[in-house]
Amino acid sequence: MSDNVDKQSMLLDRADSRVRHDVGLTGAFRGFVDRVRSGDLGMLPVFIGLLLISVVFSVLNPVFLAPNNLVNLLFDAAAVGLIALGVVCVLLLGEIDLSIGSMSGLASAITGVLWVNSGVPLPVTIAAVALTGACVGALFGFLRNQFEMPSFVATLAGLLALLGLQLYILGPTGSINMPFSSPLVRFGQILIMPAWLSYIVALLPGALIVFGTFRANRQRIAAGLSSGGLSVAVAKAVILTVALVFAVYYLEQGRGVPWMFGTFVLLVVVLDYALTRTKWGRSMFAVGGNAEAARRSGINVRRIRLSAFVVCSTFAALGGVFAAARLASASQQAGTGDVNLNAIAAAVIGGTSLFGGRGSAWSALLGVLVIMAISNGLCLLILSSSLR
């Protein structure tokens, strides 16, 4: 025992005897209970919420949990989820973007006009849409940086301006239908990942967790730091893998996992990496937490802000393309109504703070699942829209 203590105190990060270091599975569980007790619930409410929603809606209408309904739900979630993913970036800085709905509407209008009406190739069209989004975001960032214009005001103006632009380029007909056999619409309505690929993807996160922890532990031991051991990581990985494999299995009973949703999850992973493992992400959290401190540490706060708005509007534009693909049309209604609210609410429900400095890319994924589950469930109840 005393030998163990000696060995512990040799480690760089174990010199302070006052701190309890939770080791192994029981330790992790104790830490988790402590955190929940002290009010730090993390992602827990989201999971409980999802569970409650599914129980309530499936009692009211058993179709809710039918595999194919869930597949539809995932199709629907991708577009709003992508928009929410962008919103996470601006929320992290304590800013807001109210123009995302209009931006997505404008994006679907541009897709319709360029691709369907003018015959521009699809990849070029999508690139043009993304570029438009980036330019709009850059404009918001510029207004925020140069004139200290609150993003609430600038993007509220943007909401109206982009909506006007959307109506203008759609012209008097007001809506453009997209050919059903085209790859974009198939992507938005039909294309399903092959079963074997879905299962492999479901196994990946668990494998990555174990492998990542194993490597990190080896590095930490080599550097003279304590290492937590693998048991917690293995337990996490097992739970995650079982849950994901079951989810895929269940969805495979219906049509399977949509490519569109897979693409969305891939983008979530990419953004999560950028936010947590790169200097840019660190700077984002720093600017959101204390912009003046970030500036004094030599971070170019303006560039970070600009990048956040650009990323947000670009994701909103791509979300617009997804939405157009899902609906097989670009119409005046695209991006209006509750798109704005849903996207922002999804990010916040998932655990991203409105005041900056706290949040993660995963909040967009979890939040959008909650929002979409609710709206899907309400649709199945065939209530009048006033009640919804």
Added chain:
Amino acid sequence: MTQTSKRPDDGQPILRLQGIGKQFGAVTALDDIELEVRAGEVVALVGDNGAGKSTLIKVLAGVHQPTSGRIEYLGEQVTLDTPGKALEMGIATVFQDLALCENLDVVSNLFLGHELSPWRLDEVQMEVRAWKLLQELAARIPSVREPIASLSGGQRQTVAIARSLLLDPHIIMLDEPTAALGVAQTAEVLNLIERVRDRGHGVILISHNMEDVRAVADRIVVLRLGKNNGTFTAETSHQELVSAITGASENAVSRRAARKLEPAGDTK
């Protein structure tokens, strides 16, 4: 971290300010300030509240731009237009408000803006470096993976000081570094200031604690209402310093001292 220029020899001036002025609207915060910091020297900057000490530090840190005057750094005239530039040139600062991000953990704060391997953060190396820096300061930080928000005032101050040492600067400016520190930590900071000086760096120290100032300062520069009000050494009497700071030998401090003496005289 691009300090290609060689270390200046002891006694060579690192930093020279000439006629620095700073206006905030109608308020003149600094007026015609002269200051020189040589290698291997601790310069204490003292003055009453509102004398312009922190403003001067912020001008040197690149946070504020001076409205007039010139700054010479390592023999060349420079403009410090961003904090990043000042840091890169080797001017590190511990601000009075510490300028830490409360939502980030200790390691992230220490390396903020200077992370190792920007595209794939090297958390392990950063953590090792963090523990070593904190050990150098005899800091008592329970975990470097806790957000700053959960640390006490003294712990935060230690983190801020550790951060200024990270880039191995030529000159380090400490604005009230010991205000929230305990006895042992204060002694460590004073030791640290001496160590930094012995390594041939320049130190600018702002403090209201005359004991600390006398303990480490080679020169004591007094600011009063945004102007230079004399340069003293550690041997200068307390009385003289106080009158330079307040601007008169007849001041609140001397009156108070006299009042305290009177009853003592009566009982004799």
